[in-house]
Amino acid sequence: MPRYAMVIDQERCVGCQSCTVACKSEWEVPNGSARTKVRQTGTVGQFPKLSTAFYVSQCNHCDRPTCVPACPTGATYQDQNGVVRVNRDLCIGCGSCVAACPYGARYINAEIGKVDKCDFCASRLSRGLQPACVATCPAHAKIFGDLEDSSSDVFQFVYRGAAKRMETANIAIGPNVYYAGKPEHAELALASFAPLPPRTLAPGKVWSSLLNKFVFLAVGATFLGQAVAFFHQLSTGEKQFEE
Amino acid sequence: MAQRHIKKHHVAIVLLHWFNAISWLLELSTGAGLIVSPYYRFAPMWYLQMMEGVFGSRANMLRFHIAVGLTWTAVFLVYAIFGFRNYLRIEVLQNEIGLDRDDVRWLRVRTLLLLGRTKDPLPPQGVYNAGQKLFALLVYTMVPLIMLTGLTMTFHWFGTAFVAWAMVLHFFAVGMVVSGLMIHVYMGAVFPEEKPAFYSMITGVVDELYAYRHHFKWWRSVKIQQQAWRAELTSKEEAIGTDEKPHQDPRTDAAPLISRPQSGDRR
Numbered sequence: 153m154p155r156y157a158m159v160i161d162q163e164r165c166v167g168c169q170s171c172t173v174a175c176k177s178e179w180e181v182p183n184g185s186a187r188t189k190v191r192q193t194g195t196v197g198q199f200p201k202l203s204t205a206f207y208v209s210q211c212n213h214c215d216r217p218t219c220v221p222a223c224p225t226g227a228t229y230q231d232q233n234g235v236v237r238v239n240r241d242l243c244i245g246c247g248s249c250v251a252a253c254p255y256g257a258r259y260i261n262a263e264i265g266k267v268d269k270c271d272f273c274a275s276r277l278s279r280g281l282q283p284a285c286v287a288t289c290p291a292h293a294k295i296f297g298d299l300e301d302s303s304s305d306v307f308q309f310v311y312r313g314a315a316k317r318m319e320t321a322n323i324a325i326g327p328n329v330y331y332a333g334k335p336e337h338a339e340l341a342l343a344s345f346a347p348l349p350p351r352t353l354a355p356g357k358v359w360s361s362l363l364n365k366f367v368f369l370a371v372g373a374t375f376l377g378q379a380v381a382f383f384h385q386l387s388t389g390e391k392q393f394e395e
Numbered sequence: 396m397a398q399r400h401i402k403k404h405h406v407a408i409v410l411l412h413w414f415n416a417i418s419w420l421l422e423l424s425t426g427a428g429l430i431v432s433p434y435y436r437f438a439p440m441w442y443l444q445m446m447e448g449v450f451g452s453r454a455n456m457l458r459f460h461i462a463v464g465l466t467w468t469a470v471f472l473v474y475a476i477f478g479f480r481n482y483l484r485i486e487v488l489q490n491e492i493g494l495d496r497d498d499v500r501w502l503r504v505r506t507l508l509l510l511g512r513t514k515d516p517l518p519p520q521g522v523y524n525a526g527q528k529l530f531a532l533l534v535y536t537m538v539p540l541i542m543l544t545g546l547t548m549t550f551h552w553f554g555t556a557f558v559a560w561a562m563v564l565h566f567f568a569v570g571m572v573v574s575g576l577m578i579h580v581y582m583g584a585v586f587p588e589e590k591p592a593f594y595s596m597i598t599g600v601v602d603e604l605y606a607y608r609h610h611f612k613w614w615r616s617v618k619i620q621q622q623a624w625r626a627e628l629t630s631k632e633e634a635i636g637t638d639e640k641p642h643q644d645p646r647t648d649a650a651p652l653i654s655r656p657q658s659g660d661r662r
Binding site: 248377 | 429430431432433434435453454457458509510511548549550551554555556558559560562563564566567570571573574575577578581585586587
């Protein structure tokens with residue numbers, strides 16, 4: 153079974169947004185939303201020693217995804233090949249996973265009322281094609297492949313090169329999009345777009361701190377009451393009432 | 396000993412009750428199988444897998460859950476539209492959810508009786524006893540919430556924030572109803588003294604003795620109505636002046652249920 157991963161070579165990326173456009177046209181992403189996009193850190197440093205970096209953000213298909221347990225219906229799940237996907241038939245568009253993602257990789261598609269995100273172009277993969285953004289990238293800054301295959305480019309980048317995961321000490325959930333290139337580019341991107349702690353929506357907090365206790369108390373109390381009544385009934389025996 | 400019967404439930408109510416019961420059974424069993432997030436899940440893993448196996452996939456289960464839920468909502472909507480003048484009246488609501496002093500005392504005595512701590516007789520009750528009234532109150536507040544939150548999730552009404560709230564309110568409202576439902580089912584199907592109430596949900600009638608003992612105030616009002624009705628008929632006959640034969644209760648001179656087969660009667 154393959155384990156898909158992507159490497160983004162920040163040295164090659166010129167921030168042209170070709171991947172963004174390819175993805176949007178491939179997946180009919182509505183205006184104002186994106187499955188992937190290129191973000192710029194802005195210029196840092198003192199003239200003449202200035203530097204900047206492009207950060208391609210998208211779903212990282214993490215080893216320990218925080219979005220999967222957050223999904224109440226199980227619409228978000230992880231395939232055997234590591235790709236985190238959304239089953240639209242099960243999604244109710246509650247937004248729990250959007251809040252749970254540290255990378256902001258998910259959005260609610262307002263046209264269909266369901267969540268959407270990068271799935272490494274799963275339908276293209278099944279036809280033997282590369283993801284749309286990878287096929288489009290004019291600088292070959294996006295490299296896609298199988299981490300289980302030692303001859304693949306991503307294997308070379310990840311295990312023989314210096315490709316880095318976009319992780320911090322607190323948030324390390326095993327993202328499978330790696331960043332290669334100059335180390336200062338990755339550091340700059342991490343400083344500007346660090347993963348955020350997974351959030352729980354207010355309704356989820358109210359449920360876990362208050363409502364579920366209320367429900368379990370009420371159901372438990374009535375169950376106990378009826379159990380007492382039932383054993384009382386057993387011990388006293390039934391008497392025929394109508395005769 | 397055969398008892399005379401008093402009609403308690405209209406046939407429409409009997410049908411609606413069992414439609415509702417089947418809908419709840421289906422919705423609870425599929426709903427429990429749909430909640431897989433460890434933050435919300437309460438059904439064991441084997442149950443989730445079993446339900447997924449029954450329906451082939453959880454997406455099918457969700458479609459089924461939505462289909463039954465929409466049908467259930469639609470039926471009650473129709474019922475509300477055609478029945479609201481009959482049922483949404485103060486007297487009816489007073490009968491169904493209004494607790495009076497006897498009801499409060501009944502709740503206390505009933506609880507103590509179940510625990511075997513008292514020998515007091517139960518205070519007289521109307522057509523529904525205090526426990527049924529409390530359950531009705533719970534259901535009347537929670538069922539509209541269940542319907543509205545279900546519709547919000549199904550049709551993604553008002554956007555994501557509303558759907559997220561609708562989900563937890565859906566769980567909460569169902570949980571509240573289930574807490575009462577357990578007593579409702581136990582009292583109806585298992586508890587010996589209320590078995591006539593269970594059968595009345597099939598036949599629509601209860602024995603007079605049961606009504607007299609368990610719903611005295613209702614029994615009394617039925618008797619008063621019957622007296623008034625008889626008096627009215629008698630006075631009408633007197634006014635007309637017929638003396639052919641004395642008036643009889645039409646129900647007692649109805650054809651006997653079991654009659655001897657007549658000659659040439661092919662049954």
